[in-house]
Amino acid sequence: MKELPDFAQHFILHWGEMGTKWGINRTVAQIHALLFLSEEPLNAEDICTRLGVARSNVSNSLRELQNWGIVKVVHLPGDRRDHFESIKDVYEMFRIIAAERKKREIDPTLANLRNCADEAGQEKGEGDPYAKKQLEELLGFFELVSDFYDKMNRLPTKSAIKAIRMGDKIAKSIGAIGK
Amino acid sequence: MKELPDFAQHFILHWGEMGTKWGINRTVAQIHALLFLSEEPLNAEDICTRLGVARSNVSNSLRELQNWGIVKVVHLPGDRRDHFESIKDVYEMFRIIAAERKKREIDPTLANLRNCADEAGQEKGEGDPYAKKQLEELLGFFELVSDFYDKMNRLPTKSAIKAIRMGDKIAKSIGAIGK
DNA sequence: CTTGCATTTCTGTAAAGACAGAAATTAAGA
DNA sequence: TCTTAATTTCTGTCTTTACAGAAATGCAAG
Numbered sequence: 001m002k003e004l005p006d007f008a009q010h011f012i013l014h015w016g017e018m019g020t021k022w023g024i025n026r027t028v029a030q031i032h033a034l035l036f037l038s039e040e041p042l043n044a045e046d047i048c049t050r051l052g053v054a055r056s057n058v059s060n061s062l063r064e065l066q067n068w069g070i071v072k073v074v075h076l077p078g079d080r081r082d083h084f085e086s087i088k089d090v091y092e093m094f095r096i097i098a099a100e101r102k103k104r105e106i107d108p109t110l111a112n113l114r115n116c117a118d119e120a121g122q123e124k125g126e127g128d129p130y131a132k133k134q135l136e137e138l139l140g141f142f143e144l145v146s147d148f149y150d151k152m153n154r155l156p157t158k159s160a161i162k163a164i165r166m167g168d169k170i171a172k173s174i175g176a177i178g179k
Numbered sequence: 180m181k182e183l184p185d186f187a188q189h190f191i192l193h194w195g196e197m198g199t200k201w202g203i204n205r206t207v208a209q210i211h212a213l214l215f216l217s218e219e220p221l222n223a224e225d226i227c228t229r230l231g232v233a234r235s236n237v238s239n240s241l242r243e244l245q246n247w248g249i250v251k252v253v254h255l256p257g258d259r260r261d262h263f264e265s266i267k268d269v270y271e272m273f274r275i276i277a278a279e280r281k282k283r284e285i286d287p288t289l290a291n292l293r294n295c296a297d298e299a300g301q302e303k304g305e306g307d308p309y310a311k312k313q314l315e316e317l318l319g320f321f322e323l324v325s326d327f328y329d330k331m332n333r334l335p336t337k338s339a340i341k342a343i344r345m346g347d348k349i350a351k352s353i354g355a356i357g358k
Numbered sequence: 359c360t361t362g363c364a365t366t367t368c369t370g371t372a373a374a375g376a377c378a379g380a381a382a383t384t385a386a387g388a
Numbered sequence: 389t390c391t392t393a394a395t396t397t398c399t400g401t402c403t404t405t406a407c408a409g410a411a412a413t414g415c416a417a418g
Contacts, residue, residue, distance in 0.1 A: 005306050007314065008310050011295045021202060037310040039309040044394085044395075053378085055379090056378070056395095080393075108193075112193040116189050116193075119185060123186070128183070131217070135190060144340070148343045233407060235409075235410095236408070238365065259363075259364070360418090365415095368410085370409090371406100372405105374406090377402080381399090382397070384393105387391090
């Protein structure tokens with residue numbers, strides 16, 4: 001097992017810090033960063049020593065990364081131990097992350113907004129028309145975002161990248177047509 | 180001060196819960212939801228009683244919402260107290276939120292990745308070419324996302340919405356051309 | 359200047375999350 | 389089946405965050 005170069009250390013530490021801002025546990029994010037940079041799959045013990053965290057912590061963090069779907073178990077010939085590797089392709093990785101975040105952060109809200117809009121519709125008497133209007137606008141926005149996500153997700157990576165690169169030009173031309 | 184209808188209560192509670200998943204404090208998110216649905220600006224005391232949280236908590240949460248830029252102070256004639264109102268336009272609101280999140284969550288990472296890539300470039304000897312390659316790919320991705328964001332942010336709301344609505348069709352046509 | 363309300367800051371407590379080390383479980387090879 | 393290495397789960401501690409209530413500050417009208 002080679003030692004990590006300095007730049008890798010710096011990156012791993014930063015990624016761990018940012019993880020906390022993204023609602024991901026620091027250790028989880030660090031392990032992910034380590035695996036992402038590592039050409040060979042690593043076993044849990046390696047990860048412990050490289051990052052200096054407890055074995056149990058590594059075990060739980062790896063499970064979380066597997067739940068996210070961005071880390072997989074692999075087995076090396078002649079070695080009983082589990083080894084772990086990250087998804088290597090950046091775009092594929094963020095596609096998976098985006099899908100998972102949508103599932104956890106957007107979909108439940110969308111469902112709630114639909115419920116609430118229903119409730120608002122069934123209200124007796126005058127209710128609160130302003131609140132109702134605002135809620136419906138929010139629902140519209142979430143539906144727009146959710147649809148957009150689903151569409152983009154169906155595209156192959158290359159098309160998606162191209163679309164992102166050209167995003168503004170396309171939008172501008174649409175804007176111009178729209179006027 | 181009118182009572183809140185049921186659907187509004189349900190929405191506020193849910194929004195508070197989701198806030199925690201988005202890295203936002205529950206009370207902060209609840210206050211935001213309340214103000215978003217409220218036609219009139221509310222004062223701090225109103226917010227306390229509606230949500231049943233401590234005055235100090237409301238005060239701090241309102242400051243955070245003002246830092247985000249999605250809540251403003253307004254003054255009502257004949258009333259010394261501060262009143263607060265949310266940005267009402269959903270798109271405008273998410274534009275601001277997106278800008279703030281980019282500033283907090285993307286930009287620092289972009290800066291770090293550039294640093295690390297520099298370090299990697301200046302390494303003596305062989306270093307770790309694989310890690311270097313992975314880091315550069317990640318950097319490329321973050322630059323792509325950051326540019327895309329900046330471009331979209333400069334568009335007027337209507338154009339952006341149209342672009343989002345048509346997103347998949349555009350991307351598909353690009354993909355087809357690309358082949 | 360001072361009185362009284364509005365607001366913020368401070369302080370302590372409660373709750374949640376992160377994490378290490380120990381114990382328990384699983385599974386492979388002898 | 390027994391042994392041993394590997395992994396997971398459990399338990400307690402420590403740190404961080406959330407929050408209420410109290411104290412302090414700010415500010416406007418008289």
